[in-house]
Amino acid sequence: MARELTTPSPDLAERLLREVGQAERLTGLKMSVMGGSNPVALYSLAQVASFLKIGTYEQAIRPNNQETIGYIDLGALEKWVREVLDDAELADAIAAETAGGEPFGQVAPRVREILMTRSLQVAPFRDPNEGATEAATSTEEAVAE
Amino acid sequence: MAGGYTGKILRIDLTNKSVSTLDSEKYQEYGGGHGMGSAIFWDLCEDKTISAFDPKNVITIMASPFSGTLVPAASGRTEVQGIGPQAWPTELFTRSNFGGRFCGHMKWAGWDGIVVEGASDEPVWVDIRNGEVEIKSAEGLWGLDAVEVQEEIWRIVQNGVEKEWREVGQGRTTQRPAVLTIGKAGETKSRAAALIHDAGNGAGQGGFGGVFGAKNLKAISVLGTGAVEIADPKALMDARIWSMDYAVAGHYDEYQPLGMGSMFGGAPASGAAGYAPADQPKSPMGCLGCHKNCRARFQSGASNGSSCVDYFFYHVYDQAAHGSYTQHILDATEALQRYGINSYQAEAALIWLNNLHKAGILGPGLEIDTKLDFTKLGTADFAKQFLDMMANGYDVGEALHEGVAYAAEKWGRYEEDTKTGILPIQVHGYVQHYDARTEVEWGYGSLVGDRDINEHDFNTLVFWAPSVANLFGAQPACSADQLAEIMAEKLTPYNDPMMMDYSDEGIYSESMAKLVAWHRHYTRYYKQSLAMCDWAWGDFFNEYGPEGRGMTGEGEPRFFKAVTGIDQSFEEGMEIGRKIWNLDRAIWILQGRHRDAEVFTDYNYELGAVPGYTTYEVPYVVPMHKDGKWSYESAVGRVLDRDKVEDWKTKFYTLEGWDPATGWPKRETLEELGLGHVADELEAAGKLGA
Numbered sequence: 001m002a003r004e005l006t007t008p009s010p011d012l013a014e015r016l017l018r019e020v021g022q023a024e025r026l027t028g029l030k031m032s033v034m035g036g037s038n039p040v041a042l043y044s045l046a047q048v049a050s051f052l053k054i055g056t057y058e059q060a061i062r063p064n065n066q067e068t069i070g071y072i073d074l075g076a077l078e079k080w081v082r083e084v085l086d087d088a089e090l091a092d093a094i095a096a097e098t099a100g101g102e103p104f105g106q107v108a109p110r111v112r113e114i115l116m117t118r119s120l121q122v123a124p125f126r127d128p129n130e131g132a133t134e135a136a137t138s139t140e141e142a143v144a145e
Numbered sequence: 146m147a148g149g150y151t152g153k154i155l156r157i158d159l160t161n162k163s164v165s166t167l168d169s170e171k172y173q174e175y176g177g178g179h180g181m182g183s184a185i186f187w188d189l190c191e192d193k194t195i196s197a198f199d200p201k202n203v204i205t206i207m208a209s210p211f212s213g214t215l216v217p218a219a220s221g222r223t224e225v226q227g228i229g230p231q232a233w234p235t236e237l238f239t240r241s242n243f244g245g246r247f248c249g250h251m252k253w254a255g256w257d258g259i260v261v262e263g264a265s266d267e268p269v270w271v272d273i274r275n276g277e278v279e280i281k282s283a284e285g286l287w288g289l290d291a292v293e294v295q296e297e298i299w300r301i302v303q304n305g306v307e308k309e310w311r312e313v314g315q316g317r318t319t320q321r322p323a324v325l326t327i328g329k330a331g332e333t334k335s336r337a338a339a340l341i342h343d344a345g346n347g348a349g350q351g352g353f354g355g356v357f358g359a360k361n362l363k364a365i366s367v368l369g370t371g372a373v374e375i376a377d378p379k380a381l382m383d384a385r386i387w388s389m390d391y392a393v394a395g396h397y398d399e400y401q402p403l404g405m406g407s408m409f410g411g412a413p414a415s416g417a418a419g420y421a422p423a424d425q426p427k428s429p430m431g432c433l434g435c436h437k438n439c440r441a442r443f444q445s446g447a448s449n450g451s452s453c454v455d456y457f458f459y460h461v462y463d464q465a466a467h468g469s470y471t472q473h474i475l476d477a478t479e480a481l482q483r484y485g486i487n488s489y490q491a492e493a494a495l496i497w498l499n500n501l502h503k504a505g506i507l508g509p510g511l512e513i514d515t516k517l518d519f520t521k522l523g524t525a526d527f528a529k530q531f532l533d534m535m536a537n538g539y540d541v542g543e544a545l546h547e548g549v550a551y552a553a554e555k556w557g558r559y560e561e562d563t564k565t566g567i568l569p570i571q572v573h574g575y576v577q578h579y580d581a582r583t584e585v586e587w588g589y590g591s592l593v594g595d596r597d598i599n600e601h602d603f604n605t606l607v608f609w610a611p612s613v614a615n616l617f618g619a620q621p622a623c624s625a626d627q628l629a630e631i632m633a634e635k636l637t638p639y640n641d642p643m644m645m646d647y648s649d650e651g652i653y654s655e656s657m658a659k660l661v662a663w664h665r666h667y668t669r670y671y672k673q674s675l676a677m678c679d680w681a682w683g684d685f686f687n688e689y690g691p692e693g694r695g696m697t698g699e700g701e702p703r704f705f706k707a708v709t710g711i712d713q714s715f716e717e718g719m720e721i722g723r724k725i726w727n728l729d730r731a732i733w734i735l736q737g738r739h740r741d742a743e744v745f746t747d748y749n750y751e752l753g754a755v756p757g758y759t760t761y762e763v764p765y766v767v768p769m770h771k772d773g774k775w776s777y778e779s780a781v782g783r784v785l786d787r788d789k790v791e792d793w794k795t796k797f798y799t800l801e802g803w804d805p806a807t808g809w810p811k812r813e814t815l816e817e818l819g820l821g822h823v824a825d826e827l828e829a830a831g832k833l834g835a
Contacts, residue, residue, distance in 0.1 A: 022503035103618035
């Protein structure tokens with residue numbers, strides 16, 4: 001069950017829907033055995049929410065497993081949400097999940113769910129001409145999983 | 146000749162449109178594949194300093210004694226060599242490798258390899274049916290994409306008959322011919338052009354697709370109806386059955402996951418498992434004779450046979466645009482294959498372009514003008530437009546057609562963008578694959594060689610298993626103690642456990658020089674000359690093996706003896722690998738290589754691995770030896786020390802018997818390896834190590 005978040009104001013939604021500039025980007029690490037381990041620049045909440053991804057340990061350690069792990073330093077993520085997106089409630093929710101010091105593989109799915117919840121909340125504020133319908137539908141499916 | 150060899154190599158002269166043969170026996174001491182290719186290149190390419198696009202460039206396409214046999218994960222890899230146009234700032238003699246069934250058909254047609262010389266004055270393709278070879282006009286094929294041209298050649302060779310017995314000379318077959326071809330990128334002589342075979346098999350690195358284009362060679366088709374003579378068929382069958390215990394340990398009915406690091410096993414279709422819409426059914430497919438079948442076919446048919454690397458150029462953008470993987474990534478990857486573009490180059494180009502776009506440098510009307518609409522990034526249409534630019538050389542593709550390193554030079558951005566790392570070139574114009582700052586054996590191997598090594602022998606054990614375990618608070622199946630113990634046993638002749646020490650001190654040590662040297666020698670022989678697949682061999686740690694030991698050291702010579710009848714020890718094979726490595730080194734020296742050229746790009750020395758992100762546990766965990774104990778520890782944030790890397794190079798050159806001042810091999814080193822004639826040529830060029 002995703003942590004509940006209050007409905008964002010139009011101003012906050014606008015901030016969360018924008019793409020930040022290069023200097024404000026968040027860097028993730030895409031990890032795949034054959035392809036390597038390389039940085040990926042992330043520019044929006046939606047990109048971060050869809051990128052942060054890790055399966056179970058059993059899936060991850062299969063020989064020749066090729067599914068990408070989308071790694072984001074969770075401390076850096078909280079800081080980016082708080083300082084760049086200026087969403088204190090979301091940052092606090094992430095901080096609450098990571099405070100217990102659980103390993104990334106256990107915390108990241110819950111953090112992703114929170115990010116998806118926020119993405120879903122702001123989706124109605126998107127300009128439909130920018131493909132909001134497709135993104136929102138995908139987000140709903142991801143949360144439903 | 147020994148078993149496994151056909152005894153002859155096809156020599157194609159495109160300038161004179163003639164064919165002849167070379168005796169394989171002359172080159173048998175090199176094993177096959179890469180070793181034979183290097184020796185043939187040395188003999189036939191008189192001026193090794195020519196451009197890759199010069200008609201005198203010699204391209205070798207080699208099988209191994211294992212090709213077309215039942216040796217597991219070794220039957221379907223074909224080795225390609227010659228001067229490649231991709232390396233920057235100097236084009237280099239280099240290699241690539243592709244899977245599928247091409248090398249099997251070469252062998253069944255009676256050829257241990259194909260040598261391509263000269264250049265045709267008109268587009269041609271080569272039609273090989275057993276011993277019959279014809280150089281034919283490619284009118285009607287030139288301009289087709291890499292899928293269309295194969296379908297057309299199948300139609301021609303099969304005379305329209307599918308899945309029925311057909312007569313081929315004295316033989317019969319139901320098989321389609323195996324075709325190696327180029328798409329539009331190759332036709333336009335792009336440095337980023339790949340060779341494509343069947344669905345999803347490609348030799349991308351090196352830019353050999355562009356070399357085919359320069360030779361006006363659209364495709365080589367080969368259809369064989371013969372067989373490979375095996376010295377001891379029962380021993381080969383016994384060895385294959387024995388090896389399956391290391392892959393599945395009797396679990397034939399249900400897949401049983403092995404812990405990470407046991408490379409010989411693996412789930413079917415794992416190579417493409419994660420890159421399709423979740424609801425799209427797929428089935429596994431694999432290369433000739435392989436037990437793993439790591440690639441996949443999808444219900445939509447798009448991108449069939451591709452591996453993860455092929456999806457990597459675009460999958461994060463599809464995900465960012467659509468929230469998950471969609472049909473867009475499959476369609477984008479299909480386009481990559483049809484244009485015949487090196488996926489690593491396309492991936493680096495998009496990372497770089499996106500960064501430049503976000504920085505306000507690249508976009509409509511900006512400093513680097515482009516019609517690309519980045520609001521569409523993530524769609525298949527954007528990918529197709531971008532790939533069309535790369536393949537045809539217009540818009541941003543005018544520069545990127547030459548590959549990212551040459552494009553950066555053209556735009557005056559090489560120094561700045563490799564310093565900040567937004568253009569992730571690691572060394573010699575090749576983009577980062579694994580991080581030289583943390584997994585140093587990968588970076589060092591690329592540094593002292595010709596290209597991104599793309600050899601995963603140690604990668605899963607020293608980086609992946611401990612790093613992923615750390616992300617879950619778990620312990621890897623192979624402890625750091627056990628890893629050091631196993632490697633000390635298997636990495637002969639050095640047998641030094643400290644080779645596994647990736648600590649801040651260990652990465653500059655003589656032991657690390659030994660690890661890199663062992664890796665260079667092992668891969669040159671066993672993986673590139675005997676063509677044992679990187680995705681299964683070497684097998685060091687294996688949970689199904691006795692006390693966690695994999696087959697490496699025992700498996701390679703066992704299969705070699707069964708196929709060839711030659712009783713060659715593992716150590717003798719390693720020594721052949723050292724010989725091939727030194728021969729390659731000599732070619733690079735003639736092309737201008739000097740120790741001064743073996744320097745990483747600036748970000749490796751100045752930016753920490755994932756800089757600034759050290760608040761949580763991090764996925765850069767490697768084995769270290771500290772205070773007399775082995776453990777897995779984080780290496781995050783590490784930068785390489787320039788002076789210490791230089792010291793390491795001196796240790797490595799000394800270990801290899803090369804002159805530390807220049808990195809050039811010494812005469813005594815080459816003569817000890819039976820390469821006195823190579824020493825003579827280096828001396829004549831004033832490039833013999835002192």
